[in-house]
Amino acid sequence: METSLGPHRQQPGAAAIGAALEAIAVYKSLPLGRERIDILKGVSLRIQHGELVAIIGPSGSGKSTLLGIIAGLDRPTQGQVLVDGVDITRASEGQLASIRNQKIGMVFQAFNLIPTLTAQENVEVPLYVGKHPGSPASRAQELLTLVGLGHRLGNKPNQLSGGEQQRVAVARALATNPAIIIMDEPTGNLDRANSENVLRMVRDLRASTGTTFIIATHDPTVAATCDRAITIVDGLIAGDATSARSAS
Ligand SMILES: Nc1ncnc2c1ncn2[C@@H]1O[C@H](COP(=O)(O)OP(=O)(O)OP(=O)(O)O)[C@@H](O)[C@H]1O
Ligand SMILES: [Mg+2]
DSSP, X not given: OOOSSOOOOOOTTSOTTOOSEEEEEEEEEEEETTEEEEEEEEEEEEEOTTOEEEEEOOTTSSHHXXXXXXXXXXXXXXXXXXXXXXXXXXXXXXXHHHHHHHHEEEEOTTOOOOTTSOHHHHHHHHHXXXXXXXXXXXXXXXXXHHTTOTTOTTOOGXXXXXXXXXXXXXXXXXTTOOSEEEEESTTTTOOHHHHHHHHHHHHHHHXXXXXEEEEEOSOHHHHHHSSEEEEEETTEEEEEEEOGGGGO
């Protein structure tokens, strides 16, 4: 896929070892009635620029919670998250909003589209926040066409199927050409053909722009596409396997 925007190069002078994203001893607990529930119990991980990483593990193990924290949408109870070396757990709300808009694209498990806006307008929204090159309308149309929704630009979410809404959410996450794209079950509602389309876009984007992808998934095909699979069980990392393929 050709993208109109440039590659994600490291800042000149940035240490070559600088990770795209780093979590250091991340804990998350929440009150539940009179108790506290420990959802994440000390998760540390380091993801390099351009890596394509699957987060796998049983339902309820903490994948979505972890993704929300590394995307800066939720704060950890304890621990740090560094995006390009910047500690987002210490950032103000304003700084966080700007880092998210400039650097991170997110596909939520429940899509989170704006119900009163059309498919095209939903994809345009992040382009109206901050500075982004090009025309929001044509970028939105280009992306929606890539996910096979060129004929549904004017539909609102309640006029779209679950799989179509998911594809709008994928297009929205790609819109600003962020350095890091975090996806929570991006193919959970897609048929094989559309899952393959989304995966092809992921691979092409990674190859053409060096985008880093972190994808929580129960789909073995998605996990098999990734370079690396991190397994979360009961709030802890239980495995971190690099596929032989990624070495080639
Ligand atoms: N706001 C909350 N209050 C209390 N418990 C919560 C809250 N949000 C999540 N949990 C609990 O935290 C655990 C982890 O949830 P999370 O959504 O991160 O799991 P997951 O690995 O993404 O699961 P799935 O594969 O089903 O999407 C679950 O047991 C869930 O019930
Ligand atoms: Mg989840």
